[in-house]
Amino acid sequence: MKQQIPAATPQKPVEQPKEEVKSKEAKPVAEKITAGHIHLSGCTGCEVAIADNYAGLLTLLDRYVDWVYDLTLADVRHVPKMDVAMVEGSVCIQDKLSVEEIKETREKAKIVVALGGCACYGNITRFARGGQTNQPQHESFLPIGDIIKVDVYIPGCAPTPQMIRNVCVMAYLLLKGNPDQQALAKKYLTPLMQLAERGTEACGCDLMIEVVNQGLCMGCGSCAAACPVRAITHEYGKPNVNREMCIKCGACYAQCPRSFFNFDVINEYQGILDAITGALQ
Amino acid sequence: MGNELGKYTNCVSARSTDKEILKKAQDGGIVTQLFAFALDAGIIDGAIVAGPGDEPWRPRPIVATTREELLAARGTRYNISPNVSLIKEATRSYGLDKVGIVGTPCQMQAIRKGQLYPVGLRDVPDKIALAIGIFCMENFPYQSIVQLVEDHAGQKLESVKKMEIGKGKFWVYTERGAVVQLPLKVTHKYEQPGCHVCLDYVANLADVSTGSVGSPDGWSTVFVRSKSGEDVWSKAIAAGCFETKPIDQVKPGLELVTKLANEKISKNQKTVEERMKFGVGKGLRNPYIKP
Numbered sequence: 200m201k202q203q204i205p206a207a208t209p210q211k212p213v214e215q216p217k218e219e220v221k222s223k224e225a226k227p228v229a230e231k232i233t234a235g236h237i238h239l240s241g242c243t244g245c246e247v248a249i250a251d252n253y254a255g256l257l258t259l260l261d262r263y264v265d266w267v268y269d270l271t272l273a274d275v276r277h278v279p280k281m282d283v284a285m286v287e288g289s290v291c292i293q294d295k296l297s298v299e300e301i302k303e304t305r306e307k308a309k310i311v312v313a314l315g316g317c318a319c320y321g322n323i324t325r326f327a328r329g330g331q332t333n334q335p336q337h338e339s340f341l342p343i344g345d346i347i348k349v350d351v352y353i354p355g356c357a358p359t360p361q362m363i364r365n366v367c368v369m370a371y372l373l374l375k376g377n378p379d380q381q382a383l384a385k386k387y388l389t390p391l392m393q394l395a396e397r398g399t400e401a402c403g404c405d406l407m408i409e410v411v412n413q414g415l416c417m418g419c420g421s422c423a424a425a426c427p428v429r430a431i432t433h434e435y436g437k438p439n440v441n442r443e444m445c446i447k448c449g450a451c452y453a454q455c456p457r458s459f460f461n462f463d464v465i466n467e468y469q470g471i472l473d474a475i476t477g478a479l480q
Numbered sequence: 481m482g483n484e485l486g487k488y489t490n491c492v493s494a495r496s497t498d499k500e501i502l503k504k505a506q507d508g509g510i511v512t513q514l515f516a517f518a519l520d521a522g523i524i525d526g527a528i529v530a531g532p533g534d535e536p537w538r539p540r541p542i543v544a545t546t547r548e549e550l551l552a553a554r555g556t557r558y559n560i561s562p563n564v565s566l567i568k569e570a571t572r573s574y575g576l577d578k579v580g581i582v583g584t585p586c587q588m589q590a591i592r593k594g595q596l597y598p599v600g601l602r603d604v605p606d607k608i609a610l611a612i613g614i615f616c617m618e619n620f621p622y623q624s625i626v627q628l629v630e631d632h633a634g635q636k637l638e639s640v641k642k643m644e645i646g647k648g649k650f651w652v653y654t655e656r657g658a659v660v661q662l663p664l665k666v667t668h669k670y671e672q673p674g675c676h677v678c679l680d681y682v683a684n685l686a687d688v689s690t691g692s693v694g695s696p697d698g699w700s701t702v703f704v705r706s707k708s709g710e711d712v713w714s715k716a717i718a719a720g721c722f723e724t725k726p727i728d729q730v731k732p733g734l735e736l737v738t739k740l741a742n743e744k745i746s747k748n749q750k751t752v753e754e755r756m757k758f759g760v761g762k763g764l765r766n767p768y769i770k771p
Contacts, residue, residue, distance in 0.1 A: 248602075353599070354599055355599045355600050357602075358599070359598045359599070359600070359601060359602040359603070360602065360603075361598045361601075361602070361603070361604075361605045361606075362597065362598050362599055365596065365597070365598075387596070390597070390770065390771060391597075393770040393771055394771055397770075397771055409765060409771075413764050413765045414673040414674065414676075414677075414755075414764065415673075415674050415677060415765065415767060416674045417560075417584075417586045417619065417672060417674035417675055417678065418560035418562050418619075418672070418674070419562060419563075419564045419583070419584075419586050419587045419589075419590040420541065420562030420563055420564035420565030420566070420567075420587070420590070421564045421565075421590045421593075421594065422565075423562065423565035424564055424565050424566065424567045424568045424569070424594075424600065424601060424604075425568075425599060425600025425601060426600065427600060433560075433562040433565055435560070435621060435622050435623065436559065436560025436561075436562060436621055436622065436672070437560075437621075448600075449599075450599050450600030451600065452771070453597070453599040453600075453771070454593075454594065454597070454599045454600045454601065456586060456589045456590040456593050456767070457674065457677075457767045458767060458771040459767055459770060459771040460589060460593060460767050460768055461768070462679075462768065464596065465589065465592050465593055465596055465685070466684070466685070468592040468595055468596055468685065469706055469707070471596060472595060472596065472605070476606075
């Protein structure tokens with residue numbers, strides 16, 4: 200119990216040279232959402248991708264989002280309540296703190312976003328098998344979806360700044376927008392929520408299993424363009440995946456127009472892109 | 481249906497005024513001419529086109545940054561060129577800030593999905609300056625073209641000067657003047673299966689889309705769709721790049737385009753639905769519902 204200290208009688212303020220304080224929050228935006236970055240076993244590449252929105256990130260923080268938790272950027276020691284938690288990295292199940300933190304994140308956040316390949320699918324941490332410094336017993340890494348329910352996936356290694364930007368704007372519209380904006384945000388986010396429901400395994404072979412085998416591939420080339428490690432080439436118009444090189448980030452399948460294609464959103468691409476870039480100017 | 485031709489602000493019949501482009505163009509030389517103009521005018525820094533490949537009539541996507549490279553890609557080769565595979569490369573290795581790309585309707589869909597959901601396309605979404613779509617009923621794997629030309633039509637691929645699909649036939653013209661026509665009934669089974677779920681005929685999501693259907697021989701039908709499409713098209717017209725005729729004054733005109741678009745879409749819509757009850761209590765995946 201804190202002791203009640205009676206308020207001191209106001210004295211004549213000492214004249215001090217006024218400091219030039221340019222307060223960005225002079226006109227605080229009441230309708231901001233709260234979001235944070237939870238860093239598990241990942242390389243910080245996802246966080247760098249957030250930062251790579253440059254001026255766009257500053258606008259996001261100025262107008263739409265209060266960044267309430269982030270090991271490298273915010274001076275907060277425990278996961279606070281927030282609207283959107285962006286989780287980078289997979290969970291090392293031999294590391295008690297990581298396991299606790301991901302569970303705590305689920306409790307504290309309204310929307311949990313798996314940011315990047317490791318959080319969604321394990322990505323390169325799928326290949327970790329222990330016996331290494333710093334802690335040799337750390338050998339089992341799980342995508343966060345194997346421990347908690349995840350709402351939205353942003354696959355890829357690293358996820359792209361533009362994809363993160365789009366999801367942030369849509370998350371804002373979903374939580375604070377007018378009914379039309381909410382409807383749009385819901386439509387936009389639906390396939391990313393369906394990816395989260397689909398599971399925690401990804402591989403270049405998804406292109407074979409879910410697209411070519413299903414009679415859906417038309418050889419557009421999206422998968423090869425999306426692959427961060429150039430594991431995909433096209434031979435006679437169909438993807439050829441070098442599985443030794445594949446890091447299991449999930450970008451190729453998510454990028455494929457035959458994994459999901461939502462006409463109701465994509466037909467409106469011009470208006471939506473204008474709105475997103477407009478919101479960040 | 482009503483929206484089978486997509487949104488557009490302008491539709492004309494057109495052909496290039498450049499004799500060199502027309503010499504080896506499929507129809508009106510629209511794509512080559514528009515890219516050549518856009519390159520000249522600084523609207524694009526380069527364009528991803530279907531360039532010459534390792535085997536006769538096999539295209540290979542290239543990033544064309546000169547008129548010569550564009551000219552080398554003139555004409556239609558009826559098999560798969562994964563142009564979208566270079567979209568990130570064009571902005572990296574080639575360092576382009578304003579990228580042009582030509583493609584089939586599905587490739588235009590891939591581009592727009594890539595702009596809205598750039599999962600693996602870092603810094604690409606803002607760099608698509610001009611996406612030209614081509615009308616497409618279906619596409620063929622390369623081996624199908626080999627089969628059709630060398631087996632059914634009985635011609636060596638190397639000797640073929642032009643291939644064309646029109647007037648209900650698949651046409652093969654050789655350098656020495658032979659003309660072989662195959663009924664489309666023969667070609668259907670060689671089509672790429674992925675095309676049978678496609679619900680777009682005239683590249684609804686392109687900035688500008690074009691194809692022979694609707695216009696007289698040697699001319700192309702052109703839909704101008706987006707703001708950037710309007711911008712480049714009006715500048716190209718002002719620069720005298722194209723002759724145009726109002727679409728309602730040419731035969732067979734939009735009526736045929738609409739008819740074919742409706743045929744394709746309703747046939748494929750049916751395929752999509754049949755796929756969902758393909759097995760016994762099990763179906764094939766429908767990408768329009770979920771991943």
